[in-house]
Amino acid sequence: MSAPMAAASVGLAELGFVEAAPAWRLRSEQFPSKVGGRPAWLGAAGLPGPARLACALCGRPLAFLLQLYAPLPGRADAFHRGLFLFCCRTPPCCAGLRVFRNQLPRRNDFYAYEPPSEDPPPETGESVCLQLESGAHLCRVCGCLGPKTCSRCHKAHYCSKEHQTLDWRLGHKQACPQAGEAPEEELDSMAKHESREDRIFQKFKTKISLEPEQILRYGRGLAPIWISGENIPQEKDIPDCPCGAKRIFEFQVMPHLLNYLKADSLGRSVDWGVLAIFTCAESCGLGTGYTEEFVWKQDLTDAP
Numbered sequence: 001m002s003a004p005m006a007a008a009s010v011g012l013a014e015l016g017f018v019e020a021a022p023a024w025r026l027r028s029e030q031f032p033s034k035v036g037g038r039p040a041w042l043g044a045a046g047l048p049g050p051a052r053l054a055c056a057l058c059g060r061p062l063a064f065l066l067q068l069y070a071p072l073p074g075r076a077d078a079f080h081r082g083l084f085l086f087c088c089r090t091p092p093c094c095a096g097l098r099v100f101r102n103q104l105p106r107r108n109d110f111y112a113y114e115p116p117s118e119d120p121p122p123e124t125g126e127s128v129c130l131q132l133e134s135g136a137h138l139c140r141v142c143g144c145l146g147p148k149t150c151s152r153c154h155k156a157h158y159c160s161k162e163h164q165t166l167d168w169r170l171g172h173k174q175a176c177p178q179a180g181e182a183p184e185e186e187l188d189s190m191a192k193h194e195s196r197e198d199r200i201f202q203k204f205k206t207k208i209s210l211e212p213e214q215i216l217r218y219g220r221g222l223a224p225i226w227i228s229g230e231n232i233p234q235e236k237d238i239p240d241c242p243c244g245a246k247r248i249f250e251f252q253v254m255p256h257l258l259n260y261l262k263a264d265s266l267g268r269s270v271d272w273g274v275l276a277i278f279t280c281a282e283s284c285g286l287g288t289g290y291t292e293e294f295v296w297k298q299d300l301t302d303a304p
């Protein structure tokens with residue numbers, strides 16, 4: 001389950017809210033902004049693989065948090081532009097964050113030149129495997145590149161052992177076309193340990209889909225709004241883009257979204273106040289694919 005975001009202009013900044021929408025609205029060809037579920041990738045080339053989507057602190061796979069459709073008017077090479085934010089949800093870490101930028105010209109290999117239809121497409125149903133038109137296989141759990149496969153059927157793809165285990169417990173154990181052959185004892189025992197974490201994440205996503213409150217503030221080149229006077233970055237704390245350009249503020253995730261994580265009793269381990277995302281001022285096209293940008297995390301300080 002995932003939820004799209006609506007935007008409302010407030011001065012120069014735009015505020016993002018969570019609203020309900022049918023699933024087809026959240027597919028890549030609709031250019032959605034959304035929270036939770038799987039990423040609706042923009043370009044299908046150069047997707048970040050498991051190594052780039054691993055937590056820099058604990059090494060476990062990051063979870064998709066949200067994506068923003070943020071084209072740059074007047075920039076032919078960024079007619080379509082998406083930002084994809086991932087966070088670590090593995091206790092006790094829950095601290096790693098990574099953000100990726102992808103952009104495409106209006107005429108490209110993946111999407112029609114004309115804007116997408118307003119009408120729902122004919123229902124195609126859920127397929128066993130997720131596959132991009134380019135032929136790349138995606139992890140059934142998180143929708144990121146899935147180079148690993150189920151060792152029995154070789155049809156189900158995964159980004160990592162963690163997600164293979166999760167899917168095993170959530171039903172692939174029964175649904176696997178080769179079910180009943182060699183038992184996967186290792187997966188069985190790993191799966192027992194992951195149920196609580198998964199329940200919490202489901203609860204988080206359900207809540208997100210119900211709560212229409214501000215979760216995001218967008219304002220490329222504006223100043224972020226900080227939640228505390230401490231741990232505000234200086235200019236030197238924001239690394240330049242590898243292309244040589246400065247990075248500028250683009251959007252921030254408001255504490256309201258992060259409150260869900262806390263309320264879900266991942267507890268003391270999740271203590272973000274504000275996440276501020278800084279992107280290349282030139283929105284450069286270094287190579288093709290997904291360019292990593294920079295996240296600044298301002299923690300909540302314990303108020304007296």
Ligand SMILES: [Zn+2]
Pocket residue numbers: 055056057058059060088089090093094095096
């Ligand atoms: Zn981590």
Ligand SMILES: [Zn+2]
Pocket residue numbers: 061139140141142143144158159160163
């Ligand atoms: Zn995965």
Ligand SMILES: [Zn+2]
Pocket residue numbers: 150151152153154155156172176177178
């Ligand atoms: Zn299988």
Ligand SMILES: [Zn+2]
Pocket residue numbers: 241242243244245280281282283284285
């Ligand atoms: Zn750059």
